[in-house]
Amino acid sequence: MSSFWLKRSRSISSVLLQNLRTKTGTLDSSQFLNSIQSSQNHTVLPSGLSSFLLKALKNPSGSQYQQFLHRNSKGGFRFFSTQAVTEPSTADGLTVEGIVASQWTILDESESDWKSHAAAIAQSILVIKKRLQWNKLMVRLNFLSAELNKPNLWDDPVHAGRISREHGSLMGKMKEVKAFEQELLEHIDMIKLAREENDTELESESLKALLTMRRISNEKELEALLSGEQDPCPCYIEVQAGAGGTESMDWAAMVMEMYKSWAQQRGYKVTVVDEMPGEMAGIKRATIKVEGEYAFGYAKSEVGVHRLVRISPFDSGKRRHTSFAAVAVIPIMGDGSTRVQINESDLRIERYRAGGPGGQHANTTDSAVRIVHIPTGVTVTCQNERSQHQNKASAMAVLQSRLDQLEMARQAQMNAQHTQSLTDISWGNQIRTYVLHPYRMVKDLRTNYEVSDPDSVLEGDLDGFILSYLSASLDKDENEG
């Protein structure tokens, strides 16, 4: 089924692209793809015809399917014409999957063996596709193409803008991989040709080109880890102390310091937005803003509860304590993307920690502001700016991002793309344990990635954890999909 679907949807998308914004006769493409989409959303199918179509799709070898193809071959419904679906291949029919399947030995880069290079590149391409969630991408692209084909699309310009932007970015992403695939196959063709013709110069040139591709493919594999729509965005990182008083507040402060150093080491700009100090030590909670390329893409791996085991510096009995801190990561979407409209009337804006008669009576540099979004109950405070106006602006920006994230999560659930619950996205489950005593270790519970030097991790050396989580989570997604 899956390979069928893959090929089909690819051909559909290519036809759709040629026919952008054209409407065909009895059954146009958007209706067709819509019906697929609506079935995913578990809504009632709009017509008997589309459910028939779906059945046909699910049972491609069935006679109904053949009949359908036949019946429609003259109509506008060209997707199911007998037009061959061409997987890119070399002149003698070798495809990327074919290369991987033939299990050529992958030697060191320095060995001038074209098969070794080709095998390494082909494997990378599969990894990249997997990480990009190629199959889901196809489905999404088809859906977007269908949306773009709708004649009434531009009735809602905001929606239309979002659809066409996403379509453009998906197309770009997929084209890039396709081109890379094509390039590999062309070089193989060249090498084979050169060998037939005994053209050593051409052969060595092509071999060199393959080597370059092999090196680039490693970078591309890494890039593919961060292919989410929000991954390039800046983000907020929030750390909240768990139960347990000073002990946990101290741990929350350590976690926050860890992220500050991590972000600084990556060359990101870090701004403290809000910080609520604990009575004795540490922080009750804090929010920082992290700006720089792919800040959200990396930081999103840190969402969840972080657990610390150590001999407490606050316990005169020197006993072992376990503390928790929860981490949330919120993307800050660009102006280009659609953002939740906030009604001023839905907000309750309060001076935080205000007391006494205020006004001319009081001279204070504390102008902390709390904003409550009444319909959702989302509450944001900001106290680190030097004026109330700026604190309010800062808090509004955090509120906006939180609401955007809620809305995204809601839509994602609706589209059944994610099965994570909203609470998972905002605070999540326990993801990592940091043990300082009786032994020393940091272990990620999701990937089992571990290191034996907690100090370096607490000083911001987090990339190992982040990369292993990113690749593991994408592998998991693909298997589930």
Next chain:
Amino acid sequence: MKLSLIRTYSYYTFPNFHKPKTQSPSLCARLTRPVCSTSLKPKTPLFLRPPEYSATLSDLKRWQDWAKTLSSSIGSSFLDSDNGPDPSLLCRELNWLIEDSLEDHSVIPQLGIQDNSKNVRLKVDIAELYSLWKQRIEGRKPFQYIVGCEHWRDLVLSVEEGVFIPRPETELLVDLASDAVSNNEELRQGLWVDLGTGSGAIAIGIGRILGTRGRVIATDLNPLAASVAAFNVQRYSLQDVIEIRQGSWFEPLKDIEEKLSGVISNPPYIPSEDIPGLQAEVGRHEPRLALDGGFDGMDDLLYLSNCTALLLKPGGFFAFETNGEKQCKFLVDYLENDNAGSFCNMKIVSDFAGIPRFVTGFHQ
């Protein structure tokens, strides 16, 4: 508009201002209060001073540790005695003082490192930093006077001892004016006044929301405030929009023949009997002129209301800040009865702490 440029209380034209020989007698006669001397030249806020000093990071760190310890030592004593600052707020102020004193903010994270002999450029001598923080803690000198500025809305305003420090609550007055002009082009292009402008905060806030033809005249009885306000106006390049005049309330506006589009003021409203019990930062350091509103704190509010009824044009907007619910209600009642028929759409607006703080309305 009949505004004489010479009367403009511009900071840079100041030196010429008290050479009466260069001005026509009639203009001099029109000067409301020609009280100015070079001693009124405003002080430059710390963050705008040139980085003429230097110190090693470890010296700076030593000072910071000393200042932190001093701040912590007060515990909740200020808070308990007069609702003053607590150590965590003082530590935040300390960080801001460091920000304002340093030329290069990127060295701040390195302050945590011990024994750093790296030199940093400072805008103030390190010995002076010790003295400043002593004044903050022991003298309860307002932080804004220590650094010479107050962050207010999206502005950084110069302030100094003798000039009232604008409050966070008052930021809302500008929002109220902004709402009033948002769909009223006539008001947006009109003449507004800010009475008792102090550092010029409200006038500058409003100057930035008015249209191209909108103008603001800001008055203050205190010559030092007038010169600080002029400095702030200059810093935001609003001298073509805002004119500072020194004098009592509407007095410097006598030559204005056109009616006003807006009257905004945060006049002194603290009842005289409350003055002795004020928070030390306020009572010991801020000008009483800007705080004391007479027996029940309503003297100036009532006076301003009466004048506003005469000077505001039909449809014109006013907004006053008050001491709280009691004054708001009293003022609305007064405007409805004693100035019956003058005003409409009167509203009491609360600040973010939920205290009814402002009275707004329109002239009939």
